Amino acid sequence: MHHNKHVLALVGALVVSLATAGSVVQTTPADAATTRISAACSSVPTTTTEHDGVPGPIFTKRLQCLGSMAGYTGPIDGVMGPNSWTGVARQLATGGYYQSSVAYGFESPEVIAALQRWAAAHGQYSGPIDGVWGPNSYRGAAWALNRAF
Secondary structure (H helix, E strand, O other): OOOOOOOOEOOOEEEEEEOOOOOEEEHHHHHHOOOOOHHHHOOOOOOOOOHHHHHHHHHHHHHHHHHOOOOOOOOOOOOOHHHHHHHHHHHHHHHOOOOOOOOOOOOOOOHHHHHHOOOOOOOOOOOOOOOOOOHHHHHHHHHHHHHHH
């Protein structure tokens, strides 16, 4: 068996995998951040949601930046529309966190659950994966968003 190198494929979303010795390891969204992200994201500050559990426009701008890693090309304005949510779902799918076959263009329970899984995988959320926002879910997602790029 020969060793595979990095393989980049676009199948509705950016998928990055590294195969070594026959086992495939998918990268996390944070790992994919250096490959493509909206240039506007370089000026987005970290969100205080990490501390207070209250989402605001900086939190949603960071969500849009996460979505831009998977092809969202709209404005980074903190207004989450269908394309923003679809980008977020697609980017979370690259790490296996978004588990629906459909990337819904709204704040669906599936995308909230994916953000909860993502936050839990990054060690900052230990609550239920129930697809329902709460202060701890917002804190965990914000912690991960503040470190994703």
